[in-house]
Amino acid sequence: MNPRTACWLIFITLALTVPLPLLGPFPVLAPAVRYLLLATVTSSVALVEGASGPVPLILLLFAVHALVYLVLEWLVAALLARSLSRLTRPSRRLIVLTTCGFLFLMAITFNLYHMPFGTNPKANLFGLLS
Amino acid sequence: MPRVILLLLALFLGISNAETHLDFERTEEREDCLDYQPLRQPFFGDTHVHTAFSFDAWGQGTLAGPGDAYRFAKGESIGMQPYAKDGTPSRKIQLRRPLDYAVVTDHSDLMGETRICQDKTLEGYNSLICRVVRRFPKLGYALINGHVYSSLSPERYSFCGANGETCIAAGMKPWIEIQKAAERHYDRTEACQFTSFVGYEWTGMPGGNNIHRNVIFRNQNTQEYPTTYIETPSQEGLWEALHRECISAENGCDVLAIPHNSNVSGGLLFTTTRSDGKPFTEEDLYTRRSLETLVEITQHKGDSECRISAEDELCLYETLTYPKMSDMMGSRADPNDLTQNIYVREVLSEGLSQFNRQGVNPFKFGIIAATDTHLGAPGKVDEDRFDGHAAGTVDARFEVPLFPDRSDFNPGGLGVFWAEENSRDSLFAAMRRREAYGTSGPRMTVRFFGGWDYPLDLCQEPDFVAQGYRQGVPMGGDLPVIKESGKKPRFAVSALRDPGGEGAPSHPLERIQIIKGWTQDGQSKERVFDVAGSATPQNALDLETCTTSAQGQGQLCTVWEDPDFDPLSPAFYYVRVLEVPSCRWNQYACNARNVDCSQNDLTSEESEFCCEGEAPKQIRERAWTSPIWYSPTTKDPNQPKSHSGSVAPQDSTAPRNASFAPEATTDQSSEGSIESPPEDTGSGIAS
Numbered sequence: 001m002n003p004r005t006a007c008w009l010i011f012i013t014l015a016l017t018v019p020l021p022l023l024g025p026f027p028v029l030a031p032a033v034r035y036l037l038l039a040t041v042t043s044s045v046a047l048v049e050g051a052s053g054p055v056p057l058i059l060l061l062f063a064v065h066a067l068v069y070l071v072l073e074w075l076v077a078a079l080l081a082r083s084l085s086r087l088t089r090p091s092r093r094l095i096v097l098t099t100c101g102f103l104f105l106m107a108i109t110f111n112l113y114h115m116p117f118g119t120n121p122k123a124n125l126f127g128l129l130s
Numbered sequence: 131m132p133r134v135i136l137l138l139l140a141l142f143l144g145i146s147n148a149e150t151h152l153d154f155e156r157t158e159e160r161e162d163c164l165d166y167q168p169l170r171q172p173f174f175g176d177t178h179v180h181t182a183f184s185f186d187a188w189g190q191g192t193l194a195g196p197g198d199a200y201r202f203a204k205g206e207s208i209g210m211q212p213y214a215k216d217g218t219p220s221r222k223i224q225l226r227r228p229l230d231y232a233v234v235t236d237h238s239d240l241m242g243e244t245r246i247c248q249d250k251t252l253e254g255y256n257s258l259i260c261r262v263v264r265r266f267p268k269l270g271y272a273l274i275n276g277h278v279y280s281s282l283s284p285e286r287y288s289f290c291g292a293n294g295e296t297c298i299a300a301g302m303k304p305w306i307e308i309q310k311a312a313e314r315h316y317d318r319t320e321a322c323q324f325t326s327f328v329g330y331e332w333t334g335m336p337g338g339n340n341i342h343r344n345v346i347f348r349n350q351n352t353q354e355y356p357t358t359y360i361e362t363p364s365q366e367g368l369w370e371a372l373h374r375e376c377i378s379a380e381n382g383c384d385v386l387a388i389p390h391n392s393n394v395s396g397g398l399l400f401t402t403t404r405s406d407g408k409p410f411t412e413e414d415l416y417t418r419r420s421l422e423t424l425v426e427i428t429q430h431k432g433d434s435e436c437r438i439s440a441e442d443e444l445c446l447y448e449t450l451t452y453p454k455m456s457d458m459m460g461s462r463a464d465p466n467d468l469t470q471n472i473y474v475r476e477v478l479s480e481g482l483s484q485f486n487r488q489g490v491n492p493f494k495f496g497i498i499a500a501t502d503t504h505l506g507a508p509g510k511v512d513e514d515r516f517d518g519h520a521a522g523t524v525d526a527r528f529e530v531p532l533f534p535d536r537s538d539f540n541p542g543g544l545g546v547f548w549a550e551e552n553s554r555d556s557l558f559a560a561m562r563r564r565e566a567y568g569t570s571g572p573r574m575t576v577r578f579f580g581g582w583d584y585p586l587d588l589c590q591e592p593d594f595v596a597q598g599y600r601q602g603v604p605m606g607g608d609l610p611v612i613k614e615s616g617k618k619p620r621f622a623v624s625a626l627r628d629p630g631g632e633g634a635p636s637h638p639l640e641r642i643q644i645i646k647g648w649t650q651d652g653q654s655k656e657r658v659f660d661v662a663g664s665a666t667p668q669n670a671l672d673l674e675t676c677t678t679s680a681q682g683q684g685q686l687c688t689v690w691e692d693p694d695f696d697p698l699s700p701a702f703y704y705v706r707v708l709e710v711p712s713c714r715w716n717q718y719a720c721n722a723r724n725v726d727c728s729q730n731d732l733t734s735e736e737s738e739f740c741c742e743g744e745a746p747k748q749i750r751e752r753a754w755t756s757p758i759w760y761s762p763t764t765k766d767p768n769q770p771k772s773h774s775g776s777v778a779p780q781d782s783t784a785p786r787n788a789s790f791a792p793e794a795t796t797d798q799s800s801e802g803s804i805e806s807p808p809e810d811t812g813s814g815i816a817s
Binding site: 038041042044045048049050052053054055058117121122 | 280
């Protein structure tokens with residue numbers, strides 16, 4: 001596993017699994033991809049039905065969260081990948097896969113996410129993606 | 131003891147001396163009621179009920195339809211969310227005591243869209259916005275709320291087709307179902323056990339400011355399709371539509387509109403100009419007054435009686451200090467920064483000012499209360515059994531929440547009509563003449579009369595009620611103008627505590643207050659008088675057990691004379707009846723979970739809700755009567771110049787085809803020195 005692959009793998013794992021808050025009066029804890037999905041849905045509605053009322057504000061809320069969180073997670077992934085680059089390839093692979101596997105396991109086992117914008121207020125990764 | 135009970139019965143039902151006779155126009159075919167009381171009886175119910183036909187109620191998981199809501203009102207149990215996939219409800223709810231009447235008032239806006247998004251067979255089911263609503267309910271709610279309800283220029287979604295035809299056509303089905311449910315549950319037999327009305331809610335919220343109205347039809351004759359904010363985005367547009375499509379339709383249709391939640395209206399619910407900024411015409415003012423005879427003073431989303439002030443500390447009751455409805459997700463505002471005319475008392479005062487300026491009081495509101503339930507659960511007002519009413523604010527759709535609602539919301543109240551019998555015509559007549567009051571939930575019985583000649587010992591008289599009517603006017607009426615100088619008006623007021631019942635706890639009364647508002651030198655003034663009973667000592671309520679050491683009163687009665695009466699100043703008087711302090715719903719909820727704030731083993735939600743929140747732990751349940759007005763001038767603006775030929779109604783309460791003529795003026799006194807009041811009266815009683 002080369003550092004570039006490690007970086008991508010860590011980034012994807014973080015983006016899919018790490019619960020992050022939505023700033024504002026909403027008790028939301030969701031991974032960055034969720035904000036990206038909500039921003040995409042909102043922008044689709046805005047394109048089809050027009051961006052009247054609070055639609056631009058809602059879109060901005062989700063888009064900013066998605067962008068900021070994804071950038072932060074990319075930086076974290078890049079830093080981790082760089083620090084792991086000194087290790088041997090098997091060691092690097094072991095650490096990356098173990099860490100990512102652990103995060104996915106947690107995300108599958110526990111209802112880590114609080115998503116009042118979804119169909120379940122609390123969910124695990126499967127609930128998030130279903 | 132039995133004699134006391136008999137005397138009370140005689141006092142409040144007026145059967146001891148019922149030589150007077152009341153009448154109203156019967157506009158429908160039905161049996162006469164066996165229980166007909168010429169001196170009227172109180173009927174308790176709810177005029178503000180949402181079911182699964184309302185977009186926001188469906189979005190939060192409510193599946194109860196109008197029929198279920200009426201069944202609930204009549205005392206049956208219904209299911210409540212969350213529901214299992216097979217439709218089995220996780221909870222059952224039931225009233226301790228059935229209601230006498232109810233009105234299902236689903237949102238007219240999005241009625242068709244809601245049906246389309248629910249029904250796979252309808253065109254539009256797979257539209258993007260319906261998919262979003264089903265897959266992301268809260269996001270869908272937020273998007274649609276902004277696109278329709280709170281938009282300044284609301285539009286229908288593209289799947290509704292040209293001019294919204296698809297959605298309007300889809301909305302016809304629920305509208306017909308609403309009417310059928312009302313008909314099915316209306317007791318047309320001589321037993322007269324339950325009355326339903328056909329209604330809907332016009333849901334205007336321009337810029338997030340609430341200007342909602344509940345529209346209630348007198349009988350089975352209604353508009354062909356309810357007016358929507360989307361097609362008719364102004365209050366004057368609603369009035370014109372109701373006139374054009376109902377009152378002037380000459381098919382027996384008659385209608386009222388009840389504004390509510392002025393507390394989050396940003397001052398737009400009771401504007402003195404049209405939506406385009408032009409002043410209201412004289413016709414507008416009369417139309418408003420004839421259609422909007424009642425206002426909902428309290429409900430689930432806060433109390434609208436009065437502004438918090440040092441002069442009236444009891445205004446601090448279920449107060450929401452958000453400038454407008456859409457700010458409820460944000461931070462609160464300083465109460466002093468809120469706009470004027472967002473509280474009923476202010477608006478009643480503004481009505482006096484308008485009368486001084488234009489000779490018409492367009493804000494002549496009687497007072498009721500309601501729940502605004504979004505569970506299809508009318509009259510579910512018990513503090514100790516509150517299950518929330520939330521409209522898109524709680525995720526009860528998917529799980530039973532730890533606490534049923536936001537701590538600043540409340541169970542809402544009930545509307546009470548003094549009517550001869552429990553039939554649509556009789557109750558509607560009471561609504562029109564404003565002989566009504568609202569309660570924060572308890573079923574206390576309140577009488578309020580105003581006149582000039584009541585004996586000060588009237589409360590000792592067995593014919594209290596008959597004299598009340600004979601020598602004056604009831605709540606909602608106008609004091610007759612008097613020519614004798616030096617006389618002061620007297621007000622006879624009596625209250626009986628909620629009798630409670632099997633499994634229905636109730637609390638004794640604390641005191642009766644009369645609130646007077648008047649204008650002086652162009653300034654609005656108000657004053658609160660304690661006229662019977664006295665304040666409860668502090669700390670009488672044990673919050674841990676929700677029991678009180680306050681004795682309170684089972685009944686209160688007095689005749690009060692206004693000591694500061696100025697015959698030259700227009701004024702209004704209304705009554706506030708208070709119970710001794712009792713636990714608020716949040717305290718019951720925390721007690722039920724055995725939350726002890728001195729312990730450290732609380733969850734963050736328990737700690738935040740029960741220990742750190744700003745919500746009060748106790749309340750004084752209360753009732754507010756419709757005002758009695760005094761107007762000094764004899765200039766009679768009953769009919770605007772442009773409509774001087776309007777048809778006077780046959781009975782004193784029915785303005786059908788009297789579009790711009792308010793209720794007929796009735797001289798209610800046999801005293802020769804009294805003239806007809808300058809504006810519409812509230813009584814219509816004939817001795």
